[in-house]
Amino acid sequence: MPTRDDMVLVASYNAAMNGRLYAAAASLPNDVLLADRGAFFGSIMGTLNHIVAGDTIWLRRFMVHPSAFTSLQAMADIPAPTGLAYRYSDDLPVLLQHRVRLDAIVTAFAAKVSDRDLAQPLSYRNARGDNRKHFGSLLLHFFNHQTHHRGQASTLLSQSGVDIGVTDLLEWLPDQH
Template sequence: MPTRKDIILLAQYNETMNRQLYDAAATLPADEVSVDRGAFFGSLLGTMNHLLAGDTIWLKRFSQHPSAFPALAPMHGMPTPTGLTHSFGASVAELREHRLRLDGVITAMAAEIHDADLEQVLVYRNLSGKEFQRHFGDLLLHFFNHQTHHRGQASTLLSQAGADIGVTDLFVLLPDAALG
């Protein structure tokens, strides 16, 4: 089970990498971000939209956690995407607005979590209505892993288009341990 400290680090990593992703994508012409390059969701824009859809769906589920994290309150008024290819816009600039909103929610939620919250079971339904029960900490690990997985694809798509996202290793955010 992850700890509160792990979740805070992963939220920080998520926000940092999304900033790098969007900054790199913004350097490309509009037609380059929508070129189908054969990725799971076709284009860079499709991949970025998918990340927004997945994150929105999970955050809405997380807002049902028994601890009722205040940071997740904005999710209550946000519509649930109807699918994993839901579009949040047709440009990097349009997507960035929603991305910044979600990353703010994620970072604030991470700061509110206590270790005991991670052990609690969250009951939720998938988009088909099937019910699941999982430990919240395990779901958060999936949430962050899903983001990393698709950002890796986005990084490849950026590279194919001639843009550099920069260093994407979690290692760069790990603090130096005191020696001695």
């Protein structure tokens, strides 16, 4: 099962990769970012908005964890999206502000999670009903979801002539001596 150190590592990795993704997207004109590319969420902006929506949904769910993480209190001020294709903004700088805010919350949250917290179950509700799952596994899903859709956005950027470079988590893993 994941440890607190794993969560800190992937939170840092995700924030950095999100920064690289948005910097790459900023090199393209808005009409290219909004063009429907046939991806699951249509466009580059559609995909970026989906990642923000998914993160917002999960972070709001994590607020009910029995440890009541104070680092997640800021999520109370962020409205829940009405669906997975919710559009926070089609203006990249506006969406980037939201992304940076979420990444700061995630980074602060990961630093406060304990191994004991990770071992607990979390009860939450989704469109299919009530669920109760291992919290550490839910956090793995949360980070994997970002990585999955960043990969889609990276492909869309590549098709538009923009390379975001190496995105492998392996590059972030510390060497063992």
